[in-house]
Amino acid sequence: MRYSSLPAAVGLSSVLISGAIAQITTVTVSAPASECSQSSPTGTGTGATPSATKELNDYALEAGKLYFGTASDIPPVDDQGAELYDQAYMALLNDSHMFGQRTPANIQKWMFTEPSPGEFNFTGGDQFISWAQEHNQLVRCHNLNWYNQLPDWLANGNWTNATLTAVLEREITAQITHYGDACYAWDVVNEAFTDDATTSIYRDDLWSQVIGAPAYIYLSFQFAQAAVEANNLNTKLYYNDYNIESPNNKSANVANLVSELQARNIRIDGVGLQSHFVVGGTPSRAQQLQTMNSYIAYGVEVAQTELDVRFSSLPYNASGLQTQKENYRDSVGACVDAGDACVGTTLWDFDDAYSWVPGTFEGEGAADVWDESARRKPAYYGVVEGLTGEVVPDPPGTVSGPGTVTRKRGWKGRGVGRGVRRG
Ligand code: G3I
DSSP, rough: OOOOOOOSSOOOOGGGGOOOOOOOBBBBHHHHHHSOOOEEEEEEESOOOOOSSSHHHHHHHHOOEEEEEEOOOOOOTTTTHHHTGHHHHHHHHOOOTSEEEESSSSSHHHHHOSSSSOOOOOOHHHHHHHHHHTTTEEEEEEEEEEEESSSSSHTTTTOOOOHHHHHHHHHHHHHHHHHGOOOOEEEEEEEOOOOOSSSSOOOOSSOOOOOOOHHHHHHHHHHHHHHHHHHHHOOOEEEEEEEEEESSSHHHHHHHHHHHHHHHHOOEEEEEEEEEEEEOOOHHHHHHHHHHHHHHTOOOOOEEEEEEEESSSOOHHHHHHHHHHHHHHHHHHHHHTTTEEEEEEEEEBBBBBGGGGGHHHHBBBBBSOOOOTTTTTTHHHHHHHHHHHBOOOOOOOOOOOOOSSSSSOSSSSSSSSSSSSTO
């Protein structure tokens, strides 16, 4: 199966609209009647009721962005996926007023797409894309080269430069060719740089050990470019990383990578700023804008690809929620400030019940815009503020503390499903 085009209804022309900040005014936004009703499993990934009011993607389009989006871990990669059976979650995900773009959190990663050497499995990725297209949502495809979530045969193989390079080319070519223009963009290389750059600026991993860095990064983009050109695709080719949202050595290394690729006539179309932030520790709006501009200066576009703002200790309180709101406002606002070259913002899932954070940072979390009971946090109105440039007070009833979790769901494997799948 090859995908030939993007859904017709997606507002691609919106990218041409200016991203100027609106004059500061105050608007009142009503709270939704309810986003946390619960009923039987939807099971299909469809069945959303589109919202009648303006939501995040609508505001993003008005701000000149291409989309406002979210990651989602569907279809499940194992037997612990509960999102598909969570009606409140699926209604939000499927609402194209809320989200105009999706990224698969896991299903397109190498361990799932090439479980045995040379045997590709695109079933889950096809499903993800088909659901997104049903709801007129763009897809950012994620990812082609990473050190993590590799199949065992690859991670534990006995490789030479030549054999590993051949495997890399096969996977990149197969994925880009299969999904075609259904991918608005591909994260071609993910997280290649170290944070501290003490020993090396490049991560010590399979790729740098066997092929060498930056050689494997150049090769990855060359293979991606060849596949895009062979299939006459519009897919954008991105470098994607975290801690590259403020001026520092790592962000300078990424800007330098863009420059080095271009000097070699190797195509790179964009830089993805993952934007995994901490409440109270988020780079300022000006710092984020400055860093985006350091990439944009090379003629590439940028996107915030995995935005979330986690609490470093829990439980959170009302004051922390207001800081989180400001952090979301400033991050999303920086993309607006950057104008057309920042194409959009993607949340790394939108609902605390399904966040990756507690599984990685013990004791931290509540990073998302909706709480574990699928209620809007002040952060929601912070995103609206960032997109509109207006002051948006929290409507009565907005989450002001952890409260009672009506349908507890911890991170994968740690809780009981908010939906009914696990009974
Ligand atoms: O599939 C196994 C399952 O068999 C096992 O029972 C279960 C027990 O822990 O683990 C399951 O695998 C988990 C997988 O997600 C699928 O749910 C892994 O343990 C878990 O580590 C993995 O986490 C993913 C993480 O990448 C891996 O680093 C997160 O869902 C995913 O959101 C996250 O996404 C990354 C981006 O790709 C790159 N940037 C950072 C971002 C956040 O870490």
